Amino acid sequence: MRIDEVADETTTSLEGHFLIAMPGIEGEPFERTVIYLCAHSASGAMGFIINKPQSTSFPELLTQLGIVESEDDIRRPEGSMEVSVCRGGPVEQSRGFVLHSADYDSESTVTVDDEIALTPTTDILRAMSQGIGPKTAIMALGYSGWAPGQLEQEIAQNGWLTCKADLSIIFSNALENKYDQALALLGIQQAFLNAEAGHA
Numbered sequence: 001m002r003i004d005e006v007a008d009e010t011t012t013s014l015e016g017h018f019l020i021a022m023p024g025i026e027g028e029p030f031e032r033t034v035i036y037l038c039a040h041s042a043s044g045a046m047g048f049i050i051n052k053p054q055s056t057s058f059p060e061l062l063t064q065l066g067i068v069e070s071e072d073d074i075r076r077p078e079g080s081m082e083v084s085v086c087r088g089g090p091v092e093q094s095r096g097f098v099l100h101s102a103d104y105d106s107e108s109t110v111t112v113d114d115e116i117a118l119t120p121t122t123d124i125l126r127a128m129s130q131g132i133g134p135k136t137a138i139m140a141l142g143y144s145g146w147a148p149g150q151l152e153q154e155i156a157q158n159g160w161l162t163c164k165a166d167l168s169i170i171f172s173n174a175l176e177n178k179y180d181q182a183l184a185l186l187g188i189q190q191a192f193l194n195a196e197a198g199h200a
Contacts, residue, residue: 014040014151016113018169019047020161020182029090034182035144036099036165038112045146048088048099050170051178054141058083061096061139067125075131082173083128088140097140098124099170104134115167136171161186 019035029049037047056064059071068074088097097120102111108121117134127133146154154160163185169178180190 014045014162016116016165017162018165018182018185019151020163020179020186022158022160025159029087030144032179034169034178035089036170038099038110038118040151042148044148045151047144048086048097048140049144050086050099050138050140051175052087053175054085054087056085058085058139061085062125062129065122065125067122067129074129081136081171083137083139084173084175085139085141086175088142089144091143091145093142095120095142096122096125097143098128098134098137099140100124100134100137101171102134116170136167138171161188 014037017037017040019033019037021030021033021035025031025033029052032051033049034051035047036050037045039046059074062068062074063071087093097118099112099116099118102115102117104117104119104124104127106119106121106123106127108123109117109119111117124133124137128137151160155162161183163182166182166185169181169185172178172181183190
């Protein structure tokens with residue numbers, strides 16, 4: 001199943017795009033965030049903050065969930081990247097989601113586009129602990145959601161910049177760099193953005 005199969009044809013979908021918080025968005029949970037949008041239609045929108053770290057590491061999380069008895073039991077393919085655990089958003093913060101490359105599939109996996117999929121169940125965590133999961137992945141606890149028309153209104157009020165998502169930014173472990181990297185996709189430097197945002 002593809003997420004975009006449920007999109008309303010009359011809505012310009014931003015699925016597969018980044019939302020980049022403008023300076024006017026202050027305080028938690030969205031200040032200086034980069035959000036990857038997985039779904040966007042007339043019914044609303046849903047995505048994950050990809051640049052705000054959780055205090056719990058991926059190996060610690062696997063242990064806490066009982067996927068492995070100890071971190072030493074985790075088998076990672078040679079050359080595979082670390083898996084970052086992010087604060088995905090303010091909704092259902094105790095629920096985990098794995099955003100990953102499309103080389104892994106299960107009954108609960110949802111295709112976002114040709115290169116990215118989403119799996120919200122523990123089967124992918126077991127596969128990853130055994131070294132047979134996706135090549136690249138990022139985990140999010142919670143997600144960010146918008147009611148019908150809400151995101152469009154926030155964008156119209158200059159709350160967010162948007163651009164096509166970049167895979168290398170999504171799966172990068174340097175979370176602290178993602179905001180500037182996403183702005184760079186638009187040819188914008190943060191200092192310039194802050195100065196412009198302060199002008200009437």
